[in-house]
Each structure stands twice: as structure tokens, then as C-alpha cells.
Amino acid sequence: MKFKTKFIAFFSLPILVVLVASLQLYRTETTNLSRWKGGGFGMYTDINEAQNVVVVNNEVFKFNALTGGDFISHETKLNFLLNANNKTATDFYQSIKSPTDTTNIQIYQPVVDVKKNTMTYKLVYEKLFIKDKSSR
């Protein structure tokens, strides 16, 4: 069997899986990407970021009150919760059509104390948007 055939038949797929998983692992360690998503096989490692709470202008944001189309908004919501960064935050801000001149968007993450069986939340992401200007 030629080397090229052998390589494609037996190594191309495992190399692809390893590359995608390694890239996802790198991104989870260096950005806010959730370990649960992106092909890294990190399910159950963290509390799923879908459990995080979004606060807009000091009020907990209720996702069933979205003004945009449900399909697009659900993706926008998940992209923001599972991979919080400038782009996903901006997409989220644009989808909520905030009426105020300044909009402060925060993400709070659950923190569990296993020994005491208690839970609180900590701020893990924050971004301030000012209307008609570049966000800070």
C-alpha cells in the first residue's frame, strides 16, 4: 500500500479530530469559550455556561422577552453565553434593541461550594455600550 493511501485511510481522520479538539482546548484556556462546545469533548467539566445569568442595566435579562426573531435570537443568546467576547456581546446588544443611551451588559456565573452545599454568583464578563459611539 502506498504511503499516501495509508496516511489518508488511517491517519487523516484522527489527525483532524485531534486538531479540532486541540484548537478548542486552546481557545477554552485563552478565551471565554465554553468547554462544553466546539468539539473539545469537555462536557461536564464546568457548570454549563447556559446556566449563566445575563444582567442588562442592573436587571436580570429574561430571555423569553427577546424582541428579535426567536431563531436568530436563540443563536445570538447562546453565542454570547457560551463564548462571551466583543463580537458576541455586540451582536447581543444589537438584538436586544436597548432604548437607553448607555447599556451595561454583564454575565454572572454560578459558583458552588461543595463542602457547604452553597452557591453564589460571580461577575465574569462586563461590557458597556454607548449609543451611536464605539463601545468601551
Place this chain on the structure above:
Amino acid sequence: MKSFLSKINQADNLALAGKMYVFFLTLYFSNISHHYFFGFIALLIIYGIIEKEFIFKSVFWLSICLLILPGLISKLNITANHAYLTFYVAILFLLAAYFKKIKNEILYKNSKFILGIVMGFAVLQKLLSDTFMSGSSLAYMNYGGGFFTHFKRFFPQNQEIINANLNRISEQTNGLDGLQTTIEFVSPNWLIEFDATLLVWIILLVEIVFCVMLFVKNQYVRNSFFMLFMLGLISFRIETGFASLLCILLLLQAQNDKPIFKLAYIAIFGLFISMILTKLGVH
């Protein structure tokens, strides 16, 4: 029974695993692919079911791969891991269908590679996660009833505890003031006291042993462990989508083993599919 086992033993590996995959994809394609391509995938699946020989053709599997890919790319950061695994298994069948002369070897070796890589990265991710290693993520899931879903009926007290925990979370997340308070949970216990920190090490050990078992030649030891693993998975956390794909890969790694093991994986796959159909699974 003997003739049935004989048929399974004689069945072409690509045909058997491919049909299981197509069945799975029929239920899942709307979750995985981009909505622009729903119609194309549906037509392809229908054609694959009607034209049975089509499943042996590389063009069928290439089409599946190309139709799944846009969905993966468009939702790269929010797509669950079983979608990626669906794509990888389609590539595996594409390679087997293209290199027909060595298809069984391709299916056998690559299924082991993929299983090893999946479990290997699962272990690595857990070791790198402080939340997992402290037991926090497992404890949180237990508070909210994420484990032993279908055993709750035998533990009515736990159902009340879980409902109370969920109500506490709901009240805490009602306003910003609530987020800054600390709430206390009652931990549901299942026959024995739920110890999240001990469970962390049990899970890590089981996943490491899974990787090691892929190299074990004794088919009875290897397949018994894998079957127990899958049955344990059903009991603990019914991740039906991901587990169905693991069953297909486990079937392929057992292609040289006794047909009873293949039948077992097919039966477990059938159980997972029934849970997907009846929405008893997580997804």
C-alpha cells in the same frame, strides 16, 4: 437466535454501522445541519434508505459530510460535541467506502482511534478544569436533578429536594440582589451519600480505563467493560445523542469479536434511539 447472530456476524460492517448511522441522522439532522440544507439531507437520507446499495458508495457519504459541514461552521462555538462526532463518523464511512479493499481495517482502526481521542480529551479537559476537579460542576448537576433522571421515581424524597433546589435557583436569579446572595442547597443522595469529590476521581478513573481497554485483546474483558460503561451512562446521565454514536464506534471496534457483543451494542443503540424518540433522553 443462532441464525440471527450468524446474520449479524456475516453482515457487512459498513452496511450495518452505516444503517445505524443513517437511522440516527434521520432523527438528528435538524439539530446538526444548517437549516438551508435540511431538505437536501432529508432527500439524501430517503434515497439512502430506498436505494440500499447507495450506502456503500463514497459519493453518499461525501454528500452527507458536505451537508453537515455548513451547520458546524455556522455554529462553531455553540454546537454540541455529538454534532462534531456525527461529522467524524460520516468521514469514517466516506474513507471506508472510498478505499473499498481495506474498508474493514479502516473502520476497525479509526473507530479505536476516535474512541481513544474522545476519551483522552475528555480526561484532559477535566484535569484542566478547576470547577470539575473541585466537584462543583457535578454537585451543581446533582442539586438540579441532572443525574439518575429515570430513577427519581424510586426516590420521591429526592424529587422534592430537587424541586426545592430549583426553586431556590429561580428565586436567586430573579434580580441582581439575589445574585449577590448565597443560597444553600440540600444534596439529593442516591442509595449512598452523594460525594462529588469522590465522584470526580471515579469518573476520571473510568475514562482512563476506557482508553486502556481499547488496547486489550481479550474480547470478553474489553467488551464487558464497554457494555457496562454504556449501561452506566444510561443510568447516570442519559446523553442519548452522543452515546448512540459511541455505540456505532464500539460496534466497529468489535467487528472481529463474537457476534453476541455486536448484538449487545446494537441493542444498546436501539435503547438510546427509543429514548430519543420518546424524548426520555437529554437529547
